[in-house]
Amino acid sequence: xxxxxxxxxxxxxxxxxxxxxxxxxxxxxxxxxxxxxxxxxxxxxxxxxxxxxxxxxxxxxxxxxxxxxxxxxxxxxxxxxxxxxxxxxxxxxxxxxxxxxxxxxxxxxxxxxxxxxxxxxxxxxxxxxxxxxxxxxxxxxxxxxxxxxxxxxxxxxxxxxxxxxxxxxxxxxxxxxxxxxxxxxxxxxxxxxxxxxxxxxxxxxxxxxxxxxxxxxxxxxxxxxxxxxxxxxxxxxxxxxxxxxxxxxxxxxxxxxxxxxxxxxxxxxxxxxxxxxxxxxxxxxxxxxxxxxxxxxxxxxxxxxxxxxxxxxxxxxxxxxxxxxxxxxxxxxxxxxxxxxxxxxxxxxxxxxxxxxxxxxxxxxxxxxxxxxxxxxxxxxxxxxxxxxxxxxxxxxxxxxxxxxxxxxxxxxxxxxxxxxxxxxxxxxxxxxxxxxxxxxxxxxxxxxxxxxxxxx
Amino acid sequence: xxxxxxxxxxxxxxxxxxxxxxxxxxxxxxxxxxxxxxxxxxxxxxxxxxxxxxxxxxxxxxxxxxxxxxxxxxxxxxxxxxxxxxxxxxxxxxxxxxxxxxxxxxxxxxxxxxxxxxxxxxxxxxxxxxxxxxxxxxxxxxxxxxxxxxxxxxxxxxxxxxxxxxxxxxxxxxxxxxxxxxxxxxxxxxxxxxxxxxxxxxxxxxx
Numbered sequence: 001x002x003x004x005x006x007x008x009x010x011x012x013x014x015x016x017x018x019x020x021x022x023x024x025x026x027x028x029x030x031x032x033x034x035x036x037x038x039x040x041x042x043x044x045x046x047x048x049x050x051x052x053x054x055x056x057x058x059x060x061x062x063x064x065x066x067x068x069x070x071x072x073x074x075x076x077x078x079x080x081x082x083x084x085x086x087x088x089x090x091x092x093x094x095x096x097x098x099x100x101x102x103x104x105x106x107x108x109x110x111x112x113x114x115x116x117x118x119x120x121x122x123x124x125x126x127x128x129x130x131x132x133x134x135x136x137x138x139x140x141x142x143x144x145x146x147x148x149x150x151x152x153x154x155x156x157x158x159x160x161x162x163x164x165x166x167x168x169x170x171x172x173x174x175x176x177x178x179x180x181x182x183x184x185x186x187x188x189x190x191x192x193x194x195x196x197x198x199x200x201x202x203x204x205x206x207x208x209x210x211x212x213x214x215x216x217x218x219x220x221x222x223x224x225x226x227x228x229x230x231x232x233x234x235x236x237x238x239x240x241x242x243x244x245x246x247x248x249x250x251x252x253x254x255x256x257x258x259x260x261x262x263x264x265x266x267x268x269x270x271x272x273x274x275x276x277x278x279x280x281x282x283x284x285x286x287x288x289x290x291x292x293x294x295x296x297x298x299x300x301x302x303x304x305x306x307x308x309x310x311x312x313x314x315x316x317x318x319x320x321x322x323x324x325x326x327x328x329x330x331x332x333x334x335x336x337x338x339x340x341x342x343x344x345x346x347x348x349x350x351x352x353x354x355x356x357x358x359x360x361x362x363x364x365x366x367x368x369x370x371x372x373x374x375x376x377x378x379x380x381x382x383x384x385x386x387x388x389x390x391x392x393x394x395x396x397x398x399x400x401x402x403x404x405x406x407x408x409x410x411x412x413x414x415x416x417x418x419x420x421x422x423x424x425x426x427x428x429x430x431x432x433x434x435x436x437x438x439x440x441x442x443x444x445x446x447x448x449x450x451x452x453x454x455x456x457x
Numbered sequence: 458x459x460x461x462x463x464x465x466x467x468x469x470x471x472x473x474x475x476x477x478x479x480x481x482x483x484x485x486x487x488x489x490x491x492x493x494x495x496x497x498x499x500x501x502x503x504x505x506x507x508x509x510x511x512x513x514x515x516x517x518x519x520x521x522x523x524x525x526x527x528x529x530x531x532x533x534x535x536x537x538x539x540x541x542x543x544x545x546x547x548x549x550x551x552x553x554x555x556x557x558x559x560x561x562x563x564x565x566x567x568x569x570x571x572x573x574x575x576x577x578x579x580x581x582x583x584x585x586x587x588x589x590x591x592x593x594x595x596x597x598x599x600x601x602x603x604x605x606x607x608x609x610x611x612x613x614x615x616x617x618x619x620x621x622x623x624x625x626x627x628x629x630x631x632x633x634x635x636x637x638x639x640x641x642x643x644x645x646x647x648x649x650x651x652x653x654x655x656x657x658x659x660x661x662x663x664x
Contacts, residue, residue, distance in 0.1 A: 002574065002649060004604045006656040007615055011576055013655065015645070065627055068647040256654040263660075 013253060014069055017226045018288070021261045022219040022281045023073040024060050025113075025198035027205035027274065028052050028212050030078045038092040041084060042099035049076065049103045052212050052271070057108040059268035063261055071261065072219070073423075076104055077203035078114035085126040093133035094140065101141035111186075113203030115146040118193070119161035121447070131161075134168050138183035139175035145201035151191035151392035153399050157448040159389065165189050166385025166442065170408045173377065177410035180418050184407040185372065189388055191395030191402045196275050197331040202368075202403060213274040215331065216262035220254035221280045221342075222288035224314075228296045243297065244317040251278065251321025259326045275330030278322030279367055280314070282342035284425035290314070290335050291344025302345060303354030311335060312365035332401055334367030340420055340427035341372050350417070350428040356387075357433070364394045369403035374418045374429045377410040384408065386438030389448075397451050473560075475527035476507040480558030481534075482525055485541075487551045489520040496549065500541045501526050525558055565599045570619035572601075572649040572662060575633065579642030581612035589614065589644075592636055596629070597621055617649065 013019050033044040053076055060071040078100070085093055097115060104112040115137065117127035127148075134146055148165055151157040169189075173181030188201045195206020198215035205213070227250045228243060235242075258276040266273035282289045291302045293314055299306040315334045323329055337359065339345045348354035356373065363369045369391050375384075388404045395402030409418050412429045419426040485497055494513070501508055506528040513522040534555055541553050577589060586605060593600060593616070602617035620629070630646045637644030654660050 001602050002617060002652050002656075004615055007574055007576065007652050008613070010652050010655045011645070014651075065630065066648050067651040068645050069651065253655040256660065257651070260650060260654040260660060 013223050017223045019223045019254065019257060020070040020072045020219050021216060021258055023075050023198050023217040024071050024262060024265050025075045025077050025203050025215045026053055026056050026212065027077045027209060027215060029205055031083055034084055038088065038095050042095055045096065045099050046103045050107060053107040055269060059265050063264045063268065067261065069257055069261060074109050075200060075203060076109050076112040077205050078112065079205045080116040080118065081114060082117040082126045082130050085129050088129065090129055090133045093129055094136050097137040097141050097144045101143050104143040111143050111145050111200045113145040113200050114205060115144050116204040118149045119158050120149050120152040121155040121158060123161055131164055131168055134187060135171040135175035138172050138186050145186045147188045147190060147193065147202045147204060149190045149193035151396050153192060153396055153454050154450055156450040157389060157392045157396055159448060160445045162389050162392065163385045163442050163445060165388060166381040169384055169406065170381055173408045174410055181407045181409045182420055185405065185420055185424055188403045188405040191392040192400065194331050194401055198277050199279065199281065199332065201405060210272050212271040214262050214266035214271055215274040216258045217277040217279060217281060218254050218258035219281055221282045221290045221293060223254060224250045224280060225287060225292045225296055228293065232296060240313060244313055247314060247317035248321035251318040252325040255322040255325035259328065273328065275328045276326050277331030278318055278329055278333040280318055280335045282336060283423055284341055284343050286343050289342045289344040290337055291342050291348060295344065301353040302348035303358045307358060308361050308365060311362045315366040332367040336368060336371060337362055337366060338372035340374065340425040341423060346425065346427040349430055356430055360390060363391065363402055364398060368401060371403065371405050373406045374409050374412065374427050375406050375432050376414055376429055377408045377412045379408050379432050380436050380439065382439040382442040383432060383435045385442045473510050473525060475509045475525065475558065477527035477529045479531050480525060480527040480560065481532060481555050482558050484554045485522040485551055487520050489515050489518050493520055497522065497541065500537065504532065504537055505529060566597065566619050566621060568621040570621050573618050573620050573646055574649055574652060575616040575618055575646050577614040577637060577642050577644045578611055579640060581607055585612065585640060586614060588636060592632060593618060596624060
């Protein structure tokens with residue numbers, strides 16, 4: 001029999017603190033949709049995705065109702081589109097993206113990830129086609145999300161690909177200038193891209209994954225923040241170690257919610273359950289914020305000294321609590337700090353407390369990277385490439401996933417507030433200091449070799 | 458050596474087997490104080506009996522205990538009660554009832570069920586529990602555990618229930634929510650696994 005206090009604490013977490021499952025993402029391998037004719041690829045793609053995903057939304061809603069836990073987003077992640085594009089050109093890339101967009105709409109999901117290329121060691125012809133198609137793809141579709149892996153621990157950093165993405169990101173923003181460059185919010189570049197990440201924009205069904213699989217991303221910053229606030233009010237003399245324990249407990253509980261929902265949705269759809277991504281994913285809603293947790297941990301202005309240590313404590317405690325809760329942990333699994341999607345971070349950026357360089361430092365100890373950051377539209381492509389290169393270096397050297405999702409807002413100037421809408425939130429345009437000063441470094445091109453610790457065999 | 462006692466099924470379908478063939482259900486109520494369990498268990502032991510199952514709870518200072526006990530020979534019930542209520546002529550303040558244990562009692566709900574939790578939060582008023590429980594009873598839903606307590610201005614009612622699988626969960630939730638809304642209550646019906654997963658080491662119930 002359940003204890004009353006157990007029931008009440010779960011009710012508090014689910015309903016007073018609004019815990020949700022952030023995303024249930026159905027991964028589908030589409031490699032067998034390859035064909036010489038683009039029309040045939042699109043037809044097979046539509047049929048296959050519709051067959052697997054037609055019951056996804058209904059299954060999520062049924063399970064959400066049974067447990068009283070909302071599933072906020074239902075999404076798709078396909079195997080990398082790069083492999084489908086072998087032997088085809090840009091028009092095929094656009095047609096495939098439009099077919100993906102259309103079938104995603106038909107099955108009722110809001111985003112589909114996996115328009116992905118792997119370029120960490122070199123750029124294949126198909127990867128080049130995919131990258132070059134991105135401005136058109138991301139401006140002509142609503143739901144398609146793209147990602148490019150530019151670096152890895154084993155290959156190092158492909159600076160030619162980094163430079164190419166330094167040009168592509170502003171081109172995508174320019175192609176969606178009427179939406180303040182929003183297309184760039186659906187494009188992320190990675191070092192060490194995970195193969196089972198359920199979160200957008202980087203969701204993809206990577207190599208070695210099943211034909212179809214359910215991966216789940218949890219939420220939870222609001223729950224952790226509330227628990228910490230209660231704890232600090234009751235026992236103001238707690239140490240950071242004791243607060244880390246509290247975070248662990250909440251991470252355990254949040255992860256369990258994700259795994260329970262994910263396993264049951266997978267069962268409903270008769271596909272295997274893959275992983276639960278432990279990442280604390282904030283939303284623009286006040287209180288559902290990773291930044292707020294940093295404040296509760298005593299760093300008054302997010303970005304002040306101590307912020308990196310606080311986020312390190314948080315990320316580690318989340319991993320430990322989540323790892324005990326589930327044996328199926330994957331994806332990114334840490335703490336996200338997407339500026340526009342986190343009201344406290346966006347506020348700190350607007351007040352000038354949080355700057356790009358401090359965010360970069362914080363990404364060295366948490367997942368996933370420089371995320372949802374609006375920058376001036378006239379930031380030189382080489383500077384964007386250099387920002388990417390720095391973040392890739394953090395990922396490669398520390399053997400972790402890092403990513404960059406910056407939005408060069410066309411015509412946007414430092415300090416202007418940009419509204420992206422919905423879960424993408426709003427943020428001020430942040431200053432990029434020393435813009436233009438890295439051009440020569442980027443123009444060298446080539447590959448930054450893999451670090452010595454990659455030779456681990 | 459254990460005597461081959463009489464098997465039975467408790468209210469939530471757990472098999473109960475008494476050690477001796479003459480089983481009884483014993484119910485004790487009293488103002489709570491130290492020594493009640495000691496007194497009851499002494500009386501059972503002195504009569505040569507065994508306690509086969511027991512559960513106690515204390516609510517607002519009142520103690521209640523239910524036990525399944527068994528004896529090698531049929532019990533002289535009147536004398537046994539006397540030793541509990543008035544040992545050596547001294548009043549203990551215990552209210553005690555005893556009745557034969559029926560090992561072949563059918564389960565409370567014969568159908569296949571799922572285990573759910575109903576939580577209700579709202580203003581206290583006469584008849585609240587009756588209205589919720591009547592709705593459940595009307596649908597053959599068995600309450601296996603009940604908790605109600607005033608918390609500040611709000612009455613908190615938690616029922617752990619067995620819901621026959623023939624019911625459409627969403628419709629049942631709608632009925633409960635509508636009934637709750639009439640009385641200013643927030644009502645939720647959730648499967649027990651969400652509470653198990655978030656509080657215990659296992660992810661699911663055993664069932």
